[in-house]
Amino acid sequence: MQELDRSFFHRKLSLVIAYFHDPKKVGTFTKNCSKDVLRLKKIKNIIKDENVTKIGVLLNENLSNINEISEKLSIKAQEFFEQENIELEPYELDITYDFWKSEEILSAILPEKFLDEVPSGFTITGHIAHLNLRDEFKPYGKLIGQVILDKNPNIKTVVNKLDSIHSVYRTFDMEILAGENNLIVEQRESNCLFKFDFTKVYWNSRLHTEHDRLVKSFKEGDLVIDVMAGVGPFSVPAGKKNVIVLSNDLNPESYKYMQENITKNKVEKFVKPMNEDGRVLIRECYSELLKFSQDNNGVIKYQSKKRKNKEEEIIEHEIKIPKHINHFVMNLPDSALEFLNEYNGIFTKYKSDIEKIQNFEFPTIHTYCFEKFSPDENPEPTEEVLHRRVHAKIQKIMDCYTLPFEALSFHTVRKVSPTKPMFCVSFKLPKEVVFRDS
Known part of the structure; x- marks a missing residue:
């Protein structure tokens, strides 16, 4: 078939119908002899006659004519029909294209x-x-x-x-x-509404549980830099949790729809959209933090509503913008690891100022990656073997061989193919990396 011919799927199914003059008997029969009743999805098994003097019940599809009753109908059903003088007649059921899966x-x-x-x-x-x-x-x-x-x-x-x-x-x-x-899509995810052109931005609906998982790890008032943010599947839900996000993507179309999604979901106070090269943003991350804090006078002010005695009360809130970055998210699994060398020396320029900040925290990196292996490998590598391969890549790219394997946390996101798992690797940036001489 080159073009869909729906009439090809029209069929007539030969059945037997049992007619009841007393509606109460229908319920008794269908309850006590349920296996003798037609059970085809999308097909009603109870049919009312046009003059409403009797009700028909279609019998099991294995029963195609009246002559098969003694062989294919249960003894209980046969006795019920005989006792109640139920009429049995042949019945032709029209099955159309709509019936088939x-x-x-x-x-x-x-x-x-x-x-x-x-x-x-x-x-x-x-x-x-x-x-x-x-x-x-x-x-x-x-x-x-x-x-x-x-x-x-x-x-x-x-x-x-x-x-x-x-x-x-x-x-x-x-x-x-x-x-x-x-191809302009509106997609609801994580209690947020996202709009985008499906042909011009990257979106993967299979990752919604991963978006939720990572966002749940952020706390109110955390500062997150989403380096490859797309249209905002991490940034926007995080903003709804009062997490401060510098949300960046290189793609102008992603940036355009990210801005729209930030506005649409009313998280403008917490999420700042950016359209930079990810490498530049990583290198300039601390100056971007300082600029954002300066632009907002060091605090995010917002309101919430609370009902009290049937009246709506407006409550004013303030969240201090932290003096450190809590998290970097790098959702570009094909190449995110290659950006890790940019973290070398990101705080060196500000070292004297940073050392004066009490309880300064070094950021946690959440980077996505694939670790493909050959189907010819025998035995097939275990997850730990794959994790150690990723660890070796991270050490090499960051030129940091003192970062222990145990410092890395691995989460398996999904298998793109049997030999191509996708991981989220999380670890705290070592002090020696961020203060390294460029």
């Missing part, structure tokens, strides 16, 4: 050689269903897209990724397989 439809219309791997999986972002079709399925892409569109009422557009993620802005080209030509 998407997997069943695709199995019926795709070439037989593909039946073991029908491509019915997809990721939903807003109103868009996003597929990654393998080459052999691409000639049938529009057919697959239309079936997915038909079977998922909340989906308005189905797209297929055309190539790998572009290295600079983490975006990819895509084609619309079915539905509306509308």
Whole structure:
């Protein structure tokens, strides 16, 4: 099938119907003989006659004609029908395209050689269903897209990724397989609403639990620098927790939608949008902190509402902007590790001032990375082996061989493929790194 023919899926199913003149008997029968009643999803098994003088109950789909009653109907049901003088008649049920699941439809219309791997999986972002079709399925892409569109009422557009993620802005080209030509998405996540152009920014709906996990580790009043923030999936929810965030992304489109999302979610006081090269921001992080603090006179002032005696009370709050950075988030798993060398000497220029600050804290880095391994490795490397490989890379890039393995905390985010796990690695920046001579 090259174009979807929904009439192909019209079928007539031969059944048997039991007619009841007493409505009370219907409930008794369906309760005591539930296995003898039709149990097909989306199909009503109780049918009212047009003149409302009797009610029909469709019997189990294995019973296709009256002659099979003694063989395929339970003894209890047979005795009930005989005792109550229930009328049994043949019944033809129309089954249409709407009845079938998407997997069943695709199995019926795709070439037989593909039946073991029908491509019915997809990721939903807003109103868009996003597929990654393998080459052999691409000639049938529009057919697959239309079936997915038909079977998922909340989906308005189905797209297929055309190539790998572009290295600079983490975006990819895509084609619309079915539905509306509308790729401006509104996605709700972490009690926030995000808007963005799905073709021009990076967004992965599968990472929402990871966004929540990391944001939960931040405390009110913490200062976070989100180096590769995208449209704000870490920054905006953190801002709602009264966490102060310098939220940065190099992609002008991400920056544009980040600004809109900050406003849309009313976190302007806590989240400052930036459009810098991540390396520059890391190098200039302390001066950016000082500038932000100066611009806000050292405090974030905000209001909250509280109901008291049926009246709304406005409460004024102040949060002091800390004199140190609590966290750096580096959500660019393909290359975030390569940015770690920029942390060398970030506080050197300010060392004399920093040493006067009581209880000054060195920042915690949360960097995302892949650690791909060969499928030919035998035995397959354990997680600890992969962690130690990442640790060795971090030591080398930062030129810091005194950073112990035990100082690193690893969290497995997901497996992009069987041989490509994604990790979040967290560790506190060593004093010798941040005060190193550039």
